[in-house]
Amino acid sequence: MPLSPEQQAEIDELRSQPRETLRSVAPGMEAHLYKALPVLDHGFVRVIDYMGDDAAICQAARVSYGKGTKSVQNDEGLIRYLMRHWHSTPFEMCEIKLHVKLPVFVARQWIRHRTANVNEYSARYSILDREFYIPTPDHVNAQSVVNNQGRGGVLQGAEAARVLEILKADSNRAYDHYEEMISQDGQDGLARELARMNLPANVYTQWYWKVDLHNLFHFLRLRADAHAQYEIRVYADAICKVVADWVPAAYGAFEDYRLGGATLxxxxxxxxxxxxxxxxxxxxxxxxxxxxxxxxxxxxxxxx
Amino acid sequence: MPLSPEQQAEIDELRSQPRETLRSVAPGMEAHLYKALPVLDHGFVRVIDYMGDDAAICQAARVSYGKGTKSVQNDEGLIRYLMRHWHSTPFEMCEIKLHVKLPVFVARQWIRHRTANVNEYSARYSILDREFYIPTPDHVNAQSVVNNQGRGGVLQGAEAARVLEILKADSNRAYDHYEEMISQDGQDGLARELARMNLPANVYTQWYWKVDLHNLFHFLRLRADAHAQYEIRVYADAICKVVADWVPAAYGAFEDYRLGGATLxxxxxxxxxxxxxxxxxxxxxxxxxxxxxxxxxxxxxxxx
Amino acid sequence: MPLSPEQQAEIDELRSQPRETLRSVAPGMEAHLYKALPVLDHGFVRVIDYMGDDAAICQAARVSYGKGTKSVQNDEGLIRYLMRHWHSTPFEMCEIKLHVKLPVFVARQWIRHRTANVNEYSARYSILDREFYIPTPDHVNAQSVVNNQGRGGVLQGAEAARVLEILKADSNRAYDHYEEMISQDGQDGLARELARMNLPANVYTQWYWKVDLHNLFHFLRLRADAHAQYEIRVYADAICKVVADWVPAAYGAFEDYRLGGATLxxxxxxxxxxxxxxxxxxxxxxxxxxxxxxxxxxxxxxxx
Amino acid sequence: MPLSPEQQAEIDELRSQPRETLRSVAPGMEAHLYKALPVLDHGFVRVIDYMGDDAAICQAARVSYGKGTKSVQNDEGLIRYLMRHWHSTPFEMCEIKLHVKLPVFVARQWIRHRTANVNEYSARYSILDREFYIPTPDHVNAQSVVNNQGRGGVLQGAEAARVLEILKADSNRAYDHYEEMISQDGQDGLARELARMNLPANVYTQWYWKVDLHNLFHFLRLRADAHAQYEIRVYADAICKVVADWVPAAYGAFEDYRLGGATLxxxxxxxxxxxxxxxxxxxxxxxxxxxxxxxxxxxxxxxx
Incomplete structure (x- = not known):
């Protein structure tokens, strides 16, 4: 269960107070705001804020096209045209801000997408929680024999059990030692910025991540792909659902031209x-x- | 007068339809939305959309600092601390989208700020309007004698009159010829992408410009500065007023630490x-x- | 002739002084260094510096893959694999610096590629030369009737002559007036930053442009494309020739997968x-x- | 000892083969090329390639200043002027490529500098080495009592010994288990992309990191600062020495205006x-x- 009762109460409070705005509003996103979509065993994706909708994409494109676009009759046709011809700037006019809780090894892949804004929980300032990603048995796979960077079949029986046992025991021992080292009970207590180095890469971190729709589509194309590591793909899949509700026309074009398409x-x-x-x-x-x-x-x- | 009756009607309509949202709302920005702030003789700055407010900066910072921020009691103190110590990422969590009408030579300086999203009116697709920046007599200055890149005193008398006469006549003649070349009346008509090359750099263009608050502050520090060219500084000044209403605490810190400060x-x-x-x-x-x-x-x- | 005798002498001098280095050297690029490839009537592209070669792409990729890349036997195969699977970071490990002279309306398209470093000749500080792009008669085209943003057939006879006459006369008149306004002969002289606004978009500017190979390929894919405006396409074509000599394997993969490929x-x-x-x-x-x-x-x- | 005999032999070979180039050559950098500067217990910084020197900064600036800069007599004065007035684009015209070996928790801070190119060793493809950062006793500090994000005094006696013992034992146990899980000896072997999650943040990784001089100075200003964590500061200090040899005039200006300066x-x-x-x-x-x-x-x- 990724959310504590306090967090749920905070979300409920935020969702109970609609306010008036003159900005464009995407009804599909309002339904998502603040709610946590659970991902993996302790992770989540939460929409914190958004800017724009399908109409905002067209509005921006028509500034650049001006009076010349009379022939493009409707917004969906224009959006598909923009996507097909790699006209990316109108998609940059939409923005989304997410709160994400994720294992550190996933965060390390994610951060390689540079065109985004990030505020991560700092383990120099603060103490991390005792939360570690432990895969479910159906996601404990062998090294692929055909692909150096992928996984093969699910591990079976004693081998799988041993792996899970190691991951759990090492995580807990590392966290026990982390707490022991920073404790100021009868000792000075190690600096947090040093103690954190004992924690393994399956420990959870969290961040605010803000990105425009064009760069989000780029992220999703790579990370919702069958070749992406399962543990980041489930985050991408969760975000795909959110985006489909936010900008249905743009997401439809993305599905057809990017996710479902291929470059020959x-x-x-x-x-x-x-x-x-x-x-x-x-x-x-x-x-x-x-x-x-x-x-x-x-x-x-x-x-x- | 930068706005046509149709444009004013469109703005009035957009402003007459408040809608409900669960997102954070900045009251100071709602008052600005869609309205055109006039700049120069035909230009303007209009807020099209925004994301976040002072509280959103603190919310993002507190994800970073977690429990460590308890010691900073209030939002304004935290924001001043962030600005003072060049912690820029929380400011990146706010975003603004502007519609700007501006002379091409101003646009050429502006676009050098790369970390922003832009959709410009395309003169390949569309026909530009007959609108040119002609300075008022108090902004027709001599070349500076102390600074290679600046202006000195205001030109006087016959010299000033001659300059204004040249700028007006050449702009109009260039536009007459532009229209003549693209006309399809009794001829094929030159392609727009070629005809535009006859127009001088004081012709107006327009764009949608979207930027996060950190990069906007960087733009404003350089362009609201006394050494910036007057014609871009007036845009920066107009945007400063908008930002002061949007995120008053952040703008106050920016004024003290950046605009009013100095690096020794x-x-x-x-x-x-x-x-x-x-x-x-x-x-x-x-x-x-x-x-x-x-x-x-x-x-x-x-x-x- | 885009180069003055002084410029040619400077280039000859730079080319006459080879020095020793331990860095990787690309023989195909050494042959290009400093020489101006003429483009349009007064423009050029000159290689000022470069970093890396085909081997540097593989070297960086092999840091990523470590022992995992043993299966890809040779560099060309690895480069094709990287290009095919959109692994862009190894291509970012090569860098090129160009000196380009180009009309302002081309520069305005070019600068929209944000991930590059630019130093442009400043018309606030300095006086522009009397150099304007005047198309050759076979590149004076009508507006396309099928594509709002393109050109159709070549203009004929009197219409073409009229267009060329207008472009030449307006350019020269604008420059005469530019000189007249900034002259300090018997008058104060208008500031350069103001006077430049009278010059049309076919005036030539110049800049240093530095970009990594991945982002250069992105630029070339869009600008060497049949849909790009002719006047920027000729610059892209010139750069393609340079890149083919610099990193032959990477350019070959780019040709097959990007220029010659298609996304379905x-x-x-x-x-x-x-x-x-x-x-x-x-x-x-x-x-x-x-x-x-x-x-x-x-x-x-x-x-x- | 960060370098194996094989690595040293490779470096020696690369350094024994000077080649001719027409590019600008920085003698101070040639002396650094390929050599590893040791950092921490197993880390290093190695210069792999570079582009430009002090003269290249001025050359780029003079394109943008053109004929207007005759009054700036010498390169050092121009470089100091550019640094003082935040004219950053000429510094972007120099580029450096480094090979860095560093603990993962340092890499996580480092990667937040987004304007750079990175190729990291992939633990999805390849097996990490048994190398962990264990601080020397004089860098095992207590949590600061005045600064939430810093360290205080050095831990003493039994407490320090306990910390070092924990770090060593947990690192080794984690690596033993990592090897055990991926082993294909009598079992299928866990996928590398999963097994890596058991390794703590003091494990060493390595990458190629390429950045322009302006963005490198920004990195150095933040990371060579007294408030930066010691373990990243030693990398920044090592790079400062390299840059001082590469572009002595630019580094001197950086020291005076940035490292030694202050914003009031x-x-x-x-x-x-x-x-x-x-x-x-x-x-x-x-x-x-x-x-x-x-x-x-x-x-x-x-x-x-």
Whole structure:
């Protein structure tokens, strides 16, 4: 259960006080505000604030297009056109602020997306809580044998049990020692900025993360992808649901052109053209490497 | 008059429809929303949207500091502490979106601030209006004789009249020719993306500009400064008024620590220390160049 | 002729003095250093400095992958893998610094690429030269009738002559007046920062532009594209030649996966799959709009 | 000892092969190239590549100043002027690429500087080494009693010994378990991307980090500061030495205006002016809070 009763009470209070504004309001987002979407065993994603909606994307685009856009009749068509042609600036006109609780090893991947604003809980100032990510048994996987950076099948029986036992025991021991070192009971107490170094990467941290919609889509394209590590993908999936409610037209275009689309190389396009003319193209005469060809076949087969 | 009756009607309509939101609301900004603050002869600044307020800065900072911030009792004190110690990330948690109409030569300075989102009216797609910045007679200045990049005294009499006459005549002639070239009346009509190249840098353009509060303060520090060109400074001044109404505590700290403050070098601090001990320090024994010493004296004299 | 004898002498001198370095050296770039590649009537692109080469991309990638990259046997294969999977950070490890002379209306498009470093010649400090872009007759086009933001056929006969005559006469008159206003001969002389506003957007400016290879590829993908305005595309084309000599393997991958590739939407991929099974798909049953379908057919036909 | 014999041999080989280049060469940096500067117990900083020197800063500035700068006689004066007036773009024209080995908790602070390029060793692909930061006894400090985010005095006797014992034992146990979990000896072996979560924040990682000189100075100002955590400050100090050898004039200006300088608020400047007139100003009539006044006194006393 990621939320304490106090946190739930705070959320309930914030949600009980609607106020008047002249700004654009996205009804789908109002329903999300402040509520925590649980992710993993102790994590969550909470919408703290947002700016703009589908109409704001079009409004910004029409400043740049001015009177020339009369032919684009409706907002959804314009949004799909912008997404298809990589016109990213109108999507930057929407902004979202999230409160996220996440394991440190996930935070380390996440922060590599540089075009965002972040305020993280500081373990120099403050004491971290005793909260660690321990995977459920169906997410304790072996190293992949085909992909150096992925996981293979789920570990079974005694091996899985041993892994979970180690993760739990080491986390708890590390936290016991963390508390022991910073304690000022009968001793000076180690500085927090030093003591934190004993905590493993599955300890939870939290931050406020603010990003524009274009850069959020970029994050989601990479992190909601099947090749992303499961533990960050579940955060991306939770955010996808929020964005679908916030800017339905933009999210629809994102699903079609980015999540569901694929980029084909010049060589791959050439193969498609030959295949459509009836030619039986093989990897050997495709100009592609074996790896590329395997990926190309997956795209054509619909499994990618 | 920068706004047409249609534009005024559109603004009036937008301002007549308050809606409910659960987000934080800044009353000082609601009063500004959509209204155009006139700048120069045809320009304006309009607030289109905003995210956050003084409390949002503190809320983000308190995620960072967690329990460690209890010692800072109130929001204003915390905000001043953050500003003083260059803790910029909490200020990034507020965002503003402006609609700005401005001459192209001002836009060219403005766009050099890279950490912002921009949608500009496109003269490839659309036809620009016949609107040019013509300075008022009290802002037609000579080249400065002390500063290569500034202006000196106001031009007088016949010289001033000649300048204004040239600017007006050339602007109008350029626009006549622009219209003539793109006209499809009895001819094919030149492409807009080519015709625009005949228009001078005092033609007005417009854009949506979205920026976070930290980067906005950076922009304002440089552009509301006495050394900034007058024509961009008046935009910065207009935005300063808006920000003071939006986040009064943050703006107060910005005024004290940035606009009203000064950075002293190690050499300058050393001179101050010697002077406070009663020593009569001169440029020759200050370790500073003549230019530095002049600026140092201006800071101590309060004229900088 | 874009270079004066003094400039050519300066370049010759710089090229005559090789020095020793322990850094990686890209022979293809050494041949370009300082030389001006002419673009348009008075513009150029000059390589001032560079960092890294194809090997530096792989070296950085191998820090990421450590022992995991042993399976990718050679550098070219690794570079193609990185490009195909949008692993952009290793490409960011190469950097290039260019000196570019270009018309202001081109500079205004160019500067929208924010992730770069720029030092522009300042018309507040300095006096601009009498150099204006005047298109050659084969690049004076009509407004496109199918694309609001493009050009159609080349203007003919009297209309083309009139356009060129206007552009030349207005440029020269604007510059005469610019000189007249700033002159201090028998008058105070208007400040440069004001006088420049009389100059049209085809006046030439120049800047130093420094960018990493990943962001340069992004720039080239958009600006070397058939939909980019001709006057910026010729700069992108010139830079493409330089990059091909600098990092041949990375440029080859860029050509195949970006310039020569295409992104297909989920709907488009679905159509391809149906077509490969022998189905005759039409726009009506494709799920695509007419515009999308037209672009899709162009991709399959190889004309895009 | 941070370098293995293989690494030292690789460095020696790279340093034995000077090549010819037409680019600008900084002799002070050539002496650093590839060599590892040891930091902490297993860390290092190595210069991998660089672009530009003091002259390159001036060259870029003079494009932006053009003919107007004849009065700035020499490069050092120009560089000091640029630094004093926050003209940051010419400093962006120099670039440095470092290979850094550092504990994860230091990497987490470091990465918050967003305007840089990073390639980190990936623990999804590769196996981390058994290397952990264990502080020397003189850097095992108590929590500060005056500053929530700092350290106080060095821990003594049994308490210090207990801390070091815990850090060593927990690190080794965590690594034993890490190895045990990923082992494929008689079991499937846990995926690396999961096993890494058991490792504490004092484990060493490494990355390539590339940054321009302006953003590097910003990093150094914050991280070479007395308030920065000791473990990142030693990296900043090592880099300061490198930069002083690379761009001596720019580093000198940075030392005087940034590291050795201080920003005074409007209120503080007002107090200085009153004090210089002979007035005895106290905190009560300064307009400053107690915290501000304490910092102000430290600046005037030279202890800040």
């Amino acid at each position: 190389s010049g060589k791959a396009l050439d193969c498609v053209r030959r295949m459509l003319k009836g030619e039986a193209v093989t990897q050997e005469d495709s100009g592609m490497s074996k790896g590329e060809w395997r990926e190309f076949e997956a795209v054509l087969g619909g499994s990618e | 070098s190690g050499k300058a601090l050393d001179c101050v220390r010697r002077m406070l001990k009663g020593e009569a320090v001169t440029q020759e024994d200050s370790g500073m160049s003549k230019g530095e010493w002049r600026e140092f004296e201006a800071v101590l004299g309060g004229s900088e | 939407s989920g709907k488009a991929l679905d159509c391809v799959r149906r077509m490969l099974k022998g189905e005759a798909v039409t726009q009506e049953d494709s799920g695509m709009s007419k515009g999308e379908w037209r672009e899709f057919e162009a991709v399959l036909g190889g004309s895009e | 608020s409007g209120k503080a400047l007002d107090c200085v002016r009153r004090m210089l007139k002979g007035e005895a100003v106290t905190q009560e009539d300064s307009g400053m809070s107690k915290g501000e006044w304490r910092e102000f006194e430290a600046v005037l006393g030279g202890s800040e």
